[in-house]
Amino acid sequence: MGRSPSDLIVFVLKRLLQLIPVLFGVIVLTFFFTHLDLTDICNAWYPHAGIATIRHCETTINQPIAQQFLTYFTNLLHGNWGASVLGDPVYPKIATALPATVELVLAALFLMVVIGIPLGVVAAQSGGRWADHLVRVFYLSGWATPTYLGAVLAAVFLGPALGLPTGGEYSTNPPPFTQWTHMSVLDAILAGNLAYTADAFAHLVLPATVLAFINMGIATRMTRASMLEVLPLDYVRSARMKGLTEFWVLYKHALRNALITTTTVLGITAGGLLSGTVVIEEVFAWPGIGQYAYASIGGGGSQLNFDGAIAVVIVFATAVVVANLIADILYGVLDPRVDWR
Amino acid sequence: MNDAPALLEVQDVVKYFPLTRSLTSVITGGSRRAVHAVDHVSFSLNEGETLGLIGESGSGKTTLGWLVARLHEPTGGRILFSGHDVTRLPRGKLRAWRRNVQVVFQDPVGSLDPRLRVWQIVGEPMRAQLGLSRATTRKRVEALLPSVGLPTDCLDQYPHEFSGGGRQRLSVARALSVDPRLIVLDEPTSALDVAVQAQILNRLVALQRERKIAYLLITHNVAAVRFVADRVAVLYLGQLVEIGGVHEVLEHPVHPYTKALLAAVPVPDPNRRRMRYRIEGDIPSLVDPKPGCRFAPRCPFVIERCRVEDPEFRAVPGIPNRLVACHRAEEVGDIPPESLLEVAPAVAAPAGAAT
Numbered sequence: 085m086g087r088s089p090s091d092l093i094v095f096v097l098k099r100l101l102q103l104i105p106v107l108f109g110v111i112v113l114t115f116f117f118t119h120l121d122l123t124d125i126c127n128a129w130y131p132h133a134g135i136a137t138i139r140h141c142e143t144t145i146n147q148p149i150a151q152q153f154l155t156y157f158t159n160l161l162h163g164n165w166g167a168s169v170l171g172d173p174v175y176p177k178i179a180t181a182l183p184a185t186v187e188l189v190l191a192a193l194f195l196m197v198v199i200g201i202p203l204g205v206v207a208a209q210s211g212g213r214w215a216d217h218l219v220r221v222f223y224l225s226g227w228a229t230p231t232y233l234g235a236v237l238a239a240v241f242l243g244p245a246l247g248l249p250t251g252g253e254y255s256t257n258p259p260p261f262t263q264w265t266h267m268s269v270l271d272a273i274l275a276g277n278l279a280y281t282a283d284a285f286a287h288l289v290l291p292a293t294v295l296a297f298i299n300m301g302i303a304t305r306m307t308r309a310s311m312l313e314v315l316p317l318d319y320v321r322s323a324r325m326k327g328l329t330e331f332w333v334l335y336k337h338a339l340r341n342a343l344i345t346t347t348t349v350l351g352i353t354a355g356g357l358l359s360g361t362v363v364i365e366e367v368f369a370w371p372g373i374g375q376y377a378y379a380s381i382g383g384g385g386s387q388l389n390f391d392g393a394i395a396v397v398i399v400f401a402t403a404v405v406v407a408n409l410i411a412d413i414l415y416g417v418l419d420p421r422v423d424w425r
Numbered sequence: 426m427n428d429a430p431a432l433l434e435v436q437d438v439v440k441y442f443p444l445t446r447s448l449t450s451v452i453t454g455g456s457r458r459a460v461h462a463v464d465h466v467s468f469s470l471n472e473g474e475t476l477g478l479i480g481e482s483g484s485g486k487t488t489l490g491w492l493v494a495r496l497h498e499p500t501g502g503r504i505l506f507s508g509h510d511v512t513r514l515p516r517g518k519l520r521a522w523r524r525n526v527q528v529v530f531q532d533p534v535g536s537l538d539p540r541l542r543v544w545q546i547v548g549e550p551m552r553a554q555l556g557l558s559r560a561t562t563r564k565r566v567e568a569l570l571p572s573v574g575l576p577t578d579c580l581d582q583y584p585h586e587f588s589g590g591g592r593q594r595l596s597v598a599r600a601l602s603v604d605p606r607l608i609v610l611d612e613p614t615s616a617l618d619v620a621v622q623a624q625i626l627n628r629l630v631a632l633q634r635e636r637k638i639a640y641l642l643i644t645h646n647v648a649a650v651r652f653v654a655d656r657v658a659v660l661y662l663g664q665l666v667e668i669g670g671v672h673e674v675l676e677h678p679v680h681p682y683t684k685a686l687l688a689a690v691p692v693p694d695p696n697r698r699r700m701r702y703r704i705e706g707d708i709p710s711l712v713d714p715k716p717g718c719r720f721a722p723r724c725p726f727v728i729e730r731c732r733v734e735d736p737e738f739r740a741v742p743g744i745p746n747r748l749v750a751c752h753r754a755e756e757v758g759d760i761p762p763e764s765l766l767e768v769a770p771a772v773a774a775p776a777g778a779a780t
Contacts, residue, residue, distance in 0.1 A: 317535045318535040319537055321496055322530060323549075324496065326553045326554070327520040327522075329520065341538065341539065419539070420583045421583070
């Protein structure tokens, strides 16, 4: 085992193979949990669906559950993610919703990195003094804010006060260009539409800020803790002896080493964030996977959608595993002492 | 030697570390207590000379070394480098001055940034001080590595790929990279095995001959001091108790603490096993110490005066080039350290001086 690119490829392949049993377990569990539900889901569709659809629904539901699972699983293996009872296919929804959520999470992660990590450095540097306490108050208030409260307060007060839009991805929907990636800002840039880039960006600010504010504590806290571990080490002192400025000592030598831990934790957090945006997407009308998840389980007046719910859970599970994998890869990139294993 | 100022002149340097006050002390306006890590220490060091600084753990050796390297801010006193006061340098000048003094730290693991490669570790001082390009730095590092006994093909390796001795060689190379005039060696060999210790010390001596660097060798290894140092200073609880030529001090220690320290050095002689000398008494606290000689509570020669009056750090008549901080230096000076092993209380002071 070493650190050559071929070792890395073997490492990634191994980890991706581990994804298979994880996903199978996730699919089995969610399928049975949803289908063991006792609600009369077929009649719930009346009068949205015609009699024929409901009859078809009932014949499906009345099959043995193992039979239903086999049908669903075979379809899934063939790339068919199923559809709602009304016939809305699941896959196109996921394909457009997931990128929107990824965009939101990346924006929040960006804020956590550029604000949260320097705050952690400041806190560690002024350990125990007022700046440290101030930083702690800041991230703890984020950590202690319930998501629904933070999102609603931001949408009701902060948005109007700052003149920021509080819902959707663009001011006009759909935008006057093809959405190649379904990431609002990226699509506007790809279309070369400056006005819409700014518009999409403005729409992204509030939901991303709320998501970042609530989760900021992880970045700050981890950075502070690992900085405090690194700062008393002799190589930080010897960096000072070299005649480097205090900024370089702190940010190049100390922070680079402290970041190894922070990066790992942020990677794992990213996986959690992808599945943790349901409330924020709902409040800010962000057409992401969280919103689709909410709709699939019958939230907001929509109808229960088994195939959609299972698909969302599959995506969430994959996101967590992939985010962990990325965190592991980054850990190895950042720390030359790590072998790919 | 008197025409030019000494390379390093430490004048009455003090370093106190304030203790965190309890809430009651803050409310009642109690005094601020402090650990007196280095308490009024003065010595000087000439160009190309090695001063060994010995003392037991907690005596303030490292603090003193870091004060000299300006890693600590002194609470009081002055440090002159080539006659210039460096205790009050503004930041930018301090950074530029740092190329004169480098430090080799004790811990060969913690003192090298695990994420940098060899050429970056050794070359960074050059880049910071001289603004060299990447290519020049690599070339210079490559040229420097053989002088510390490392191969030139390890430029792109990481520190964790080296042994303890190899890492310490890297530390030495890093210190040498900016051609300093003084290197503070903070227990450079105490984490290494004996054979490697000898290699590193030999290398340091050779480098000193080639480059005329002064060393401040901080250690509790008396054998290393005997081998490397020209002069030796003995530190006890933050104060110098004795300073002088290395052979003179080690062969003929005057201060009772120096005697005790040397008597405690293990000697490979089976007959001496029974005669183990132990310094009796409590180690006084470094927090706001009481007046009087700090060694008094443990000293076999203590008299009443020792407990009330601080001994002056002074020359002793008849012993050239020696400063000693002991009221009874003249009386106890000739007692050999070995005699402390057996007869410690017998030479003790007149009545009234309890041990």
